Amino acid sequence: MRNFIIALCCIFSINLFAKSIEVTDVLDRKVTLNLPAKRIVLGFYYTDYLAVGGVKSLDNVVGFSKEVWTDWTPTSWDLYLKALPQLDKLADVGEVELSTFSVEKVLSLKPDLLILAAWQYEIIKDELDVITKAKIPIVVLDYNRESVQRHVKSTELLGLITGEEKRAKELINFYVSTVENVEKRIKAANVKKPKIYIEFGNVGPQEQGNTFGKDMWGSLIDLAQGDNIALPYVEKWLPISNEQVITSNPDVIIIAGRETELKKNKDAMVMGIGIDKDEANKRLKAYLNRDGYKFINAVKNNRVYGIYQGASRTLADAAMVEFIAKALYPDLFRDVDPVKTYIDFHKKYLPVVPTGTFAFQVY
Known part of the structure; x- marks a missing residue:
């Protein structure tokens, strides 16, 4: 009898603190959630989830898309794994871009919430009916668009999901105030926008890597008040020709890199965790030798920079x-x-402090 009463009290306590609310996600979808969520499958934005929810929020994650982290940024994965060994115990539900995402695996974990990035949702939305029919709510976030509005909305949602609304507001204030400070300084100076070109250097200087229009680095260029030379030619991300870069004559060139290419491609740009600055600089200088680049203002004035690809799509x-x-x-x-x-x-x-090379000017 005593055990029965204790069990009833536990159930009552859980119900007392649980709440059912309707939220609107970044795609303006109305979603009813029972909060706090206790069994979450996380498709993307792992570090943002941890930044908002804190380390303890990982206790409520039962599965995630592992390859997006382990294969895209393995050095980051290794760093976090040392700090949070429980990551290795989470179930892997597959990766959307590789067509290995498994609806069956998600269902087997009996989650009370599936969190997806907008790009993931758009690719697999036709496969998600069975999850919806199982009454598993799906919330869509978007830090890829790199807009203040979507960063704020996604962070608010993570605050609700993790029960850390106060921490979410603090992070939102950090993000908004940082961007506003940039905007105010430039607006007060009343100067012409310099032209800028950003390229993801994962293929090396012999090929044109992706540049960015309205997403990712392109959106960050807008926030930094630059004149993006790719904008007339690229909607999201695609390469533009070497000739077009030369003709556009940017005042600033930035080549983005990540750790993944360090051993895979000796010519590709590398940046990030554990990357030596001299190695990054050596690879960056190779881009200056492209045909015709010596005539570009950015190269003539030594305004060429390296930046960490992994530092995009996040708070x-x-x-x-x-x-x-x-x-x-x-x-x-x-x-x-x-x-x-x-x-x-x-x-x-966050539970880790990375060391390496994250942003610098060529020397």
Whole structure:
């Protein structure tokens, strides 16, 4: 009898603190959630989930798309795994881009919530009916668009999901105030927007890597008040020709890199966790030898930079807005240290503090 009463009290306590609310996600979908969520499958945005929810929020994750983390940024995965060994115990539900995402695996985990990135949802939305019929709510987030509005909305949703609304508001204030400070300084200076070109250097200087229109680095260029030379030719991300870059004559060139290519491609740009700055600089300088680049203003004036691809699509990309703005308007941001902003973000909100090369000017 005593055990029965205790069980009833536990159930009553859970129901007392649980609440059913309707939220609107980034795609304007109405979703009813029972909060706090206790069994979450996480499709993407792992570090943002941890930044908002804290380390304890990982206790409520039962599965995730593992390859997006382990294969795209293995050095980051290794760093987090050392700090959070429980990551290795989470079920893998497959990866959307590789067509290995398994609806059956998701169902077997009996989650009370599936979180997907907008790009994931758009690819597999026709496969998700069985999850909806199983009454498993799906919430869509989007940090890929790199807009203040979607960063804020996604963070608000994560705050609700993890029960950390106060922490979410703090992060939103950090992001919004950082971007607003950039905008105010440039607006007050009343100067012409410099032209800028950003390329993902994962294929090396012999090929044109993707540049960005309205998404990812392209959106961050907008926040940093730059004139993106790719915008007339690229909607999201695609390469543009070497000739077009030369004709557009950007004032600033930024080549993005990540750790993955360090051993895979000796010519590709590398940046990020554990990357030596001299190695990154050597690879960046190779881009200056492209045909015709010596005539580009950015090269003639030594305004060429490396940036970390992994520092995009996340709340921490506020630091990259600062870095792009400083590259564009160096006199307006002499007192700003974007790399310090990036590291301080990790110190305050995440369980790891990365070391390596995250943003620099060619030397």
